[in-house]
Amino acid sequence: MIGTDGVRFGGSRTAMVSLLLIEDDFGDAVLVEEMATEAAVEFDIVWARSLDEARLHLGTARPDCVVLDLNLPDARGLDALDAVQRYASGVPVIVMTGLAEEGAGLNAVAEGAQDYLVKGHVDAQLLTRAVRYAIERKRAELASAALRASEQRSRENARLERGLLPVPLLRSGRMEVVTRYRAGRVGGLLGGDFFDVVEGDDGTVHVLIGDVCGHGADEAALGVGLRIAWRTLVLGGIDAETAMSTLEELLVAERARSHIFATVTSMVLAADRRTVEIVRAGHPGILLRTPGGVQWLEVPGGPALGVGRRRGQWEKSILEIDDRTGLVLFTDGLFEARVGPEERLGEDGLLAYARSCDDQWDGAEFVDSMIGHVEGLAAPYGGLSDDVAVLHVRWTETEEAS
Numbered sequence: 001m002i003g004t005d006g007v008r009f010g011g012s013r014t015a016m017v018s019l020l021l022i023e024d025d026f027g028d029a030v031l032v033e034e035m036a037t038e039a040a041v042e043f044d045i046v047w048a049r050s051l052d053e054a055r056l057h058l059g060t061a062r063p064d065c066v067v068l069d070l071n072l073p074d075a076r077g078l079d080a081l082d083a084v085q086r087y088a089s090g091v092p093v094i095v096m097t098g099l100a101e102e103g104a105g106l107n108a109v110a111e112g113a114q115d116y117l118v119k120g121h122v123d124a125q126l127l128t129r130a131v132r133y134a135i136e137r138k139r140a141e142l143a144s145a146a147l148r149a150s151e152q153r154s155r156e157n158a159r160l161e162r163g164l165l166p167v168p169l170l171r172s173g174r175m176e177v178v179t180r181y182r183a184g185r186v187g188g189l190l191g192g193d194f195f196d197v198v199e200g201d202d203g204t205v206h207v208l209i210g211d212v213c214g215h216g217a218d219e220a221a222l223g224v225g226l227r228i229a230w231r232t233l234v235l236g237g238i239d240a241e242t243a244m245s246t247l248e249e250l251l252v253a254e255r256a257r258s259h260i261f262a263t264v265t266s267m268v269l270a271a272d273r274r275t276v277e278i279v280r281a282g283h284p285g286i287l288l289r290t291p292g293g294v295q296w297l298e299v300p301g302g303p304a305l306g307v308g309r310r311r312g313q314w315e316k317s318i319l320e321i322d323d324r325t326g327l328v329l330f331t332d333g334l335f336e337a338r339v340g341p342e343e344r345l346g347e348d349g350l351l352a353y354a355r356s357c358d359d360q361w362d363g364a365e366f367v368d369s370m371i372g373h374v375e376g377l378a379a380p381y382g383g384l385s386d387d388v389a390v391l392h393v394r395w396t397e398t399e400e401a402s
Helices: 026-038 051-058 077-087 099-110 124-164 217-235 240-254 346-356 363-381
Strands: 017-022 043-048 065-069 093-097 115-118 175-182 191-199 205-215 262-269 275-281 286-290 293-297 317-320 326-330 338-340 388-395
Touching: 017 026, 017 051, 017 124, 026 043, 026 124, 043 051, 051 077, 065 077, 065 124, 077 093, 077 099, 093 099, 093 124, 099 115, 115 124, 124 191, 124 217, 175 191, 175 363, 191 217, 191 388, 205 217, 205 326, 205 388, 217 240, 217 262, 240 262, 240 275, 262 326, 262 388, 293 346, 326 363, 338 363, 346 363, 363 388
Parallel strands: 017 043, 017 065, 065 093, 093 115
Antiparallel strands: 175 388, 191 205, 205 262, 262 275, 275 317, 286 293, 286 326, 326 388
């Protein structure tokens, strides 16, 4: 045993289980130490004579288990237990009571202690079993709490993902839409990638993709808000340039921290299938798929939303297309995946692969092939480092639903 003066009592066996004994009575402390020397488990015991001494020790070390007398000079009963649980969160606690106070031990267990022992009715075998059971019960309790927290986070993430990645609002079968999303999260944090597709009454098709910087509930909620606001503006007949300015006003008003920004690209495909209007706010380019091959298209654009505000800074670009043109939008996680110890795929690497598999003219096959290729390259280096959202749109050959 190590007293508070730093003196070790007992043998010098290799410590297997560390105990913090909080007990003000020297005789009771020595009895516990004697039982520990006879136990099947090797114990390393530190003795604190008061709650204050225990607090000082817990500030520098974390024992495997705490054995706590409920009658201390500076704390008694459940108040002592509550204090130890605060100082040693996650550490199992066994309380010690007198025979006449056995009810206090039961109350302590009801308040979170793992077990209780009655002084004078403890031997080496019972002490060993109590400590082992306490440690395992606490592990099970913490694992159960972690599982519940994980399940709750998963449910919350699922709700947010439904807001970030909605079902396209198509009024006819004139447009083929392929959407894909892959999570590349650290610690299960949700990203802020979002997309949407809305077909207007006049047959025009509006497309959006965006990415809020960072990961977490705040970023995901902001992405949901931007996506819903964009759909509302589109349905209200607001033009793409005005909508982009409005989205920035919303982002600045709603972001949790001043450095948060979002990259966005919006497109309007004309009903005559001949042109597409593109407004880009700091977002990566798009892949243009035509019978002649795949091109990387990066039209002129303004800064990301939330960076250097100046109303009217996003101008639309008009691109001539035909009804065989496929447009592929994506977030930067698709080409920023790590493919070597110090190497990322990059825009050129993504374009090269897209060109190599363009014989897969079907939109779903093309998108799945690209994502699978990137995931395969990134797998040896920890997988995707960021979320990936991909959106492929193309006019159908007929007016029937694809």
